[in-house]
Amino acid sequence: PGGVVCTQAESIWLHMHIIEDIVSNCREIFKGSVNYAWTTVPTYPSGVIGFMVCSTEGPAVDFKNPVNPIDKTENEKRPLKFYNAEIHSAAFCLPSFAKRVIEAKANST
DSSP states (O other): OOOOOEEEEOOOOOEEEHHHHHHHHHHHHOOEEEEEEEEEOSGGGGGGEEEEEOOOSSSSOOTTSSSSOOOOOHHHOOOOSSHHHHHHTTTTTHHHHHHHHOOOHHHHH
C-alpha cells in the first residue's frame, strides 16, 4: 500500500493552463502529497520542463528536501556535475505567477 509517482508535467512558460489541470487531477487522485517541480532541459521548448511528484496516501511527504542528501565527502568520491541538495530543493521553488495558480488549486480542493 502507498507509493510515490513522478511524471512529466509540461513547462510553466508554455502550458500553465495544462499544468493547472494536471495539478487538479493529481489532487483528486493522490491523497498524500502533491508537488510540482521544474528543471532546465536545454533541448525542451522554452528550456524548462516540469514534473509532478505525488504520494498516494499517508502522512505528507517532504519531497522538497532530499531523503539521502549527498554530502561533500561523498560527492568528492563520485562527483556529480549538476545535482546537489540545493538544486533538489530549488526545483520546487516557483515563480510567483505559477505559484499563485498551483496554490489556488490546492485551496479549491
